[in-house]
Amino acid sequence: MLSALVIDDELFAREELTELLEETGKITVVDQASNAIEGLKKINQLKPDVVFLDIHMPQVTGIELLAMLDPDIQTRVVFVTAYDQFAVQAFEENAFDYLLKPVDPKRLGITIQRLIKSDNQSIQQYAPLTPPCLDQVPCVGLNRIMIIATDEIEFAYSDISGVHVQTADQVATCQLTLKVLEEKTPLVRCHRQYLINIKAIKEIKLLENGLAEIATSSEHPIPVSRRYLKTLKELLGFY
Template identity: 50%
Template sequence: MISCIIIDDEPYAREEIAILLENEPDFDIVAQCSNAIEAIQAITKLKPQLIFLDIQMPKISGLELAAMLDPDDMPRIVFVTAFDEYAITAFEKQAFDYLLKPIDDNRFASTLARLRKDLTPKALGPIISEKLAHIPCFCGNKLKVIATDSVQYIYSDMSGVHVATATELVHTHMTLRVLEEKTSLIYCHRQYLIAPTAIAEIEVQDAGAEVTTRSGAKVPVSRRYLKQLKQLFGFQ
């Protein structure tokens, strides 16, 4: 499911996009905003994967709003406007696409197809490609060989990438992206991978959730990954 926010000061313009998305079950409208202030609050809280953003809005324009977003955690931006002279500037603001009002159905379908290819995550569950049986780790001056099936979760922070088992916390030079590809661990947060077999409990919270592992450790789950994690275990 691709989460999105529609941002436009004109109600009919927001409604047009919402109607176009009605028959697209893999797109989930999590909010609609009428100005940039509402939009910034919604983006910060909901962390959408995609925003449909009008350019001409009162006080703060869509282009100015885009410049305020964190470039390291920016949703895909599809600018929507009645004026094509903003196109070059829009793409300079890291636009994924640029749609002219009134929106052409075929052009909109093409944009959605590209978004699906770019944003649809890999299916959760065991990865059947070549796996790592062990992860090379270290702890101080000791080199550690950690069996992959003993890992409960892995997380990254400013000091590096850390591998947690039920009994110890060690470190590795491997990246989260490579570890996700080469193990059966899955993303539950932008900075966390977790082993599905290690999950004992999922506590749903306002801003996402928290997993308790079988050893009692607490692992955050972001809203972006919560629905997929629940579906993995058969929860609706």
């Protein structure tokens, strides 16, 4: 039995697909999500075997969500979309499975058989479809969800409560890992637990033992470890 998460901003579409999946007796729908931000959180928490992902959603699309996934999370994705000639062509060229809305039960059956047969095979890489860089990251604050532009972020850091991003005037908990932020945004590593926006550096104070400390544009102190100091200086043009 495969576990599945259904992500779609249309309530009727989510419930209809969930019902069709449960009726097969081969898929257990562990949860649903009404948007990409909620879906990302549930993928990280539940780690389902397969995600049935709507492409066209507001704020963050299904394709953008894929770019936000930690590559260490092993899950398959079945795209669900209204007919879109270019999207379907891209799916077929890269051997991705997809379902057209409204979902046909017979076509769904073929998809499920493919999922079962590929259960022990390597996970498909979605890089051919996803943008190389993220323009925005989903975050949560006090009783609110925020979409923060990456160029507004001064730095990001991780602690026991999760990953956080700091702008000039606010801090928010991010739904992405530091690894994804490093690979998909302009933020660069300066410490095991910190990423910095080069444009937000006001000064670097050189300390003893090869260590350093960054002062950001809004006067936040950021540690720099010996391991990353040389690379950071080179990025700034100091050799």
